[in-house]
Amino acid sequence: MAIFGLLILLTVAFTTFSQSIIQISTEKLTLLASDRISGHRKILKDLYCESWRFTVETNDAGIWDLVPARCEEFVKDYMTGDKYLSDLAAVADNSLAYAKTVKLSGDGKDAWIFDVDETLLSNIPFYASHGFGSEIFDEASFNKWVDMAEAPSVPASLRLYKDLEELGFTIILLTGRTELQRNATECNLQFAGYSNWERLILRKRSDHGKPATIYKSERRKHLEDEGYIIHGNSGDQWSDLLGFAVAKRSFKLPNLMYVVA
Structure with a gap:
């Protein structure tokens, strides 16, 4: 019984630990995805503004x-x-x-x-x-x-x-x-x-x-x-x-x- 109880405790602890790891990984992935989206938007904005600057300086604007x-x-x-x-x-x-x-x-x-x-x-x-x-x-x-x-x-x-x-x-x-x-x-x-x-x-x-x-x-x-x-x-x-x-x-x-x- 003592060994069986220990196994149950270890199983619960491992499950809890695994869930924590999964949660942390999910949060990191979410943050990374958010950063990538934000970074992508900034790149697009910078590209747009660089192109706008080009049209101004060439008098195309x-x-x-x-x-x-x-x-x-x-x-x-x-x-x-x-x-x-x-x-x-x-x-x-x-x-x-x-x-x-x-x-x-x-x-x-x-x-x-x-x-x-x-x-x-x-x-x-x-x-x-x-x-x-x-x-x-x-x-x-x-x-x-x-x-x-x-x-x-x-x-x-x-x-x-x-x-x-x-x-x-x-x-x-x-x-x-x-x-x-x-x-x-x-x-x-x-x-x-x-x-x-x-x-x-x-x-x-x-x-x-x-x-x-x-x-x-x-x-x-x-x-x-x-x-x-x-x-x-x-x-x-x-x-x-x-x-x-x-x-x-x-x-x-x-x-x-x-x-x-």
Whole structure:
């Protein structure tokens, strides 16, 4: 009887232990499956957002209002991370490589055009509190930010800017900012390390309502009429670069936060 009772106890104990093992294994499998599903969903989201980024940078996406909701975190991580800085550096390197092949006339008419916002100056501190493209653009708030004149430089662009100066290019700045923002813009550019530009062109009252592509094309045409040869043009928007009177080479910087027509 003692042996029989011991066998019963051992059987019960083994059964209980086996059930515990099965339960733990089932829970682990459930967690693993959940992690795999979650990981798969993240991979799909990242793939979607990478493809969306590609269409934006190639201008296939056209005009869009807001960053897709599923890509808000992706855009934030990109614009504040090393990938964005690396992409900017690659554009600057390509720009400089081309600039070194240009034979300058030496008459001061060999021009390189730069846009300002997200090209020379970074507004990431502003967008950090305004959704990185996930919120409708608030012009009044942005104008207050411009007036503060505290936007930092885009590091790769500052390096390129100074290299182009040394090569002998005439630097011209062409921005969608208005004449009312001239003082703040000049102060900010100097604060960020820029100097010695030949001209800072801003929107006049007569430019109000013009699409950026038209406005900037007209200003480039005026420069050409003055005898300038526009060898290079750097901007974060396709509207900085397209239209007429285009540069011999145009260089598009990445920007996933907004699009300007």
